[in-house]
Amino acid sequence: xxxNRTNNIKQLAEEELDVLILGGGINGAVAAASLAAKGxxxxxxxxxxxxxxxxxxxxxxxxxxxxxxxxxxxxLVNKLCKSRNNLMKHYPSSVTEVRFLTTIQKxxxxxxxxxxxxxxxxxxxxxxxxxAPKYLTRNTIKQLEPSIKVTGAQxxxxxxxxxxxxxxxxxxxNFITAxxxxxxxxxxxxxxxxxxxxxxxxxxxxxxxxxxxxxxxxAKTLINxxxxxxxxxxxxxxxxxxxxxxxxxxxxxxxxxxxxxxRVLAFFASDGRLFFVxxxxxxxxxGTTDNQxxxxxxxxxxxxxxxxxxxxxxxxxxxKPLTKDDIIAERCGVRPLAIxxxxxxxxxxxxxxxxxxxxxxxxxxxSIFGGKLTDCINVGDEVADIIExxxxxxxxxxxxxxxxxxxxxxxxxxxxxxxxxxxxxTPKGAxxxxxxxxxxxxxxxxxxxxxxxxxxxxxxxxxxxxxxxxWAEIDWVAENEMIVNxxxxxxRRSKATLVIRKELLDNAEGLEAISKRLFGDDAQQKMxxxxxxxxxxxx
Numbered sequence: 001x002x003x004n005r006t007n008n009i010k011q012l013a014e015e016e017l018d019v020l021i022l023g024g025g026i027n028g029a030v031a032a033a034s035l036a037a038k039g040x041x042x043x044x045x046x047x048x049x050x051x052x053x054x055x056x057x058x059x060x061x062x063x064x065x066x067x068x069x070x071x072x073x074x075x076l077v078n079k080l081c082k083s084r085n086n087l088m089k090h091y092p093s094s095v096t097e098v099r100f101l102t103t104i105q106k107x108x109x110x111x112x113x114x115x116x117x118x119x120x121x122x123x124x125x126x127x128x129x130x131x132a133p134k135y136l137t138r139n140t141i142k143q144l145e146p147s148i149k150v151t152g153a154q155x156x157x158x159x160x161x162x163x164x165x166x167x168x169x170x171x172x173x174n175f176i177t178a179x180x181x182x183x184x185x186x187x188x189x190x191x192x193x194x195x196x197x198x199x200x201x202x203x204x205x206x207x208x209x210x211x212x213x214x215x216x217x218x219a220k221t222l223i224n225x226x227x228x229x230x231x232x233x234x235x236x237x238x239x240x241x242x243x244x245x246x247x248x249x250x251x252x253x254x255x256x257x258x259x260x261x262x263r264v265l266a267f268f269a270s271d272g273r274l275f276f277v278x279x280x281x282x283x284x285x286x287g288t289t290d291n292q293x294x295x296x297x298x299x300x301x302x303x304x305x306x307x308x309x310x311x312x313x314x315x316x317x318x319x320k321p322l323t324k325d326d327i328i329a330e331r332c333g334v335r336p337l338a339i340x341x342x343x344x345x346x347x348x349x350x351x352x353x354x355x356x357x358x359x360x361x362x363x364x365x366x367s368i369f370g371g372k373l374t375d376c377i378n379v380g381d382e383v384a385d386i387i388e389x390x391x392x393x394x395x396x397x398x399x400x401x402x403x404x405x406x407x408x409x410x411x412x413x414x415x416x417x418x419x420x421x422x423x424x425x426t427p428k429g430a431x432x433x434x435x436x437x438x439x440x441x442x443x444x445x446x447x448x449x450x451x452x453x454x455x456x457x458x459x460x461x462x463x464x465x466x467x468x469x470x471w472a473e474i475d476w477v478a479e480n481e482m483i484v485n486x487x488x489x490x491x492r493r494s495k496a497t498l499v500i501r502k503e504l505l506d507n508a509e510g511l512e513a514i515s516k517r518l519f520g521d522d523a524q525q526k527m528x529x530x531x532x533x534x535x536x537x538x539x
Contacts, residue, residue, distance in 0.1 A: 013215040013216060016219070018040045021045075024051065025227045026371070027376070031368070032044045033176075038401070040394050053229075056168060056333070060280070061164070065077050066119070066122045068080075070118075073354075076354050085126060088129070093404060095171075103155075106154050119157055126160075133157055134159075138150045141156045170441065170492070178402070187208075189210050193207050197365075221365070221387065227336055228334050230369055242356075246292065249333075252330065252331050253285070254280060254286075254328045256283060264276055267311070282499065305324060309324070329501070331498065357369070409444060417450060422450055466496070466504050489518070512527065
């Protein structure tokens, strides 16, 4: 495995690739992991950090798409439920079942019994993989969730979907790691400045954005997995496609924990769209908005904040109304929605998150549109089929290219943890034992962390106040997770900035020490840059 930026950039400049992927979000990450597992010589670059855009701004759900039942997209719901189940099966530590509790207000556009029948149909589409839905009276709702305001509600129900125990960007990064372990050459903060097709290959002029050094990458095939930037990048490479993107803006706010239960509260907001109150460790995430925007470059507005706060205050029984001062952090991203080019202006609200892949066989160019985390495995499989059809050689086998390590590997890890009492060293106040955290976040590499703690128990000590990072993790991350800025560590490799107020992190004990470990002589500059940032938190 190589997650050393300097070495990887050198390799990208020296080796001719079968495939170069532009974009390190979920689509690019699964494409790289799938192809690398099949022996394809693949590279991946992103002009920012991995999972730096849409893939770090989701609701952290692996969602089967219950709302698409209303628009009669039964095939899509069937596909997404199957994909959700597959993620739960193969990532049992990371993707877990979570109950949704929904109330239906008086005057809603459908009768309660009809909506409840929809949850039963959804359960059937999900192949009975989760717990069955339950119909709930107003009294039962109040007993289960005192935080729900039942005034005006007719009744409600519970149903199940899946939830990411870590954040979405961490889940994406683990696909990047899996690709690198299979010899993919990956690098963040590397921009494709220009790409042209010459002599049956793509010649990409690239730039390392950390030092402005230019270099050339050559590849037989080019995959555009740039998420919201797919259309813009295709203009630069003169690609004409059947699809293009429309954008829907989604905003989430983090506040102190509202519900004591680990369940998602799902409502229909004042404009009729779904609205969630989501568990996020010791905090609660509320949202999201769903507004069409013209550009992927968007931000949280006062109107967005007020919409979310107003709906939360209307739907929840709180000790006191939520205000802007209660916002710990906020995040904003766009959902790229795939649309057929000939459709012109579409009813964007009705558009689903299904993906589309356009192929230019003559140029050996692939564009990936739309999609969502739930459907990521299908994207990886489809890309591999297309690459094979483009006559790029690969090794096909029955071995899965995704999933957590085998049960016997986990059993061995847990045996070592128990033998050396590693969990007894879990820092005070941590939300889970070290063994659970290490295994879920690092997989087989967790053995290295345990060995480091065995050699020096002080490595289990908390490295950064208000977080759960141990020194064993910081040492590992420094060498193996391509951390270029503190944002990479605290926003995308973890969810620290999403659950901790900025002023607390800015002045956290240990920030200087971990910065020195990560950046050496550049530590002060990196801290100053981090403290000057406001785009991931409330302004």
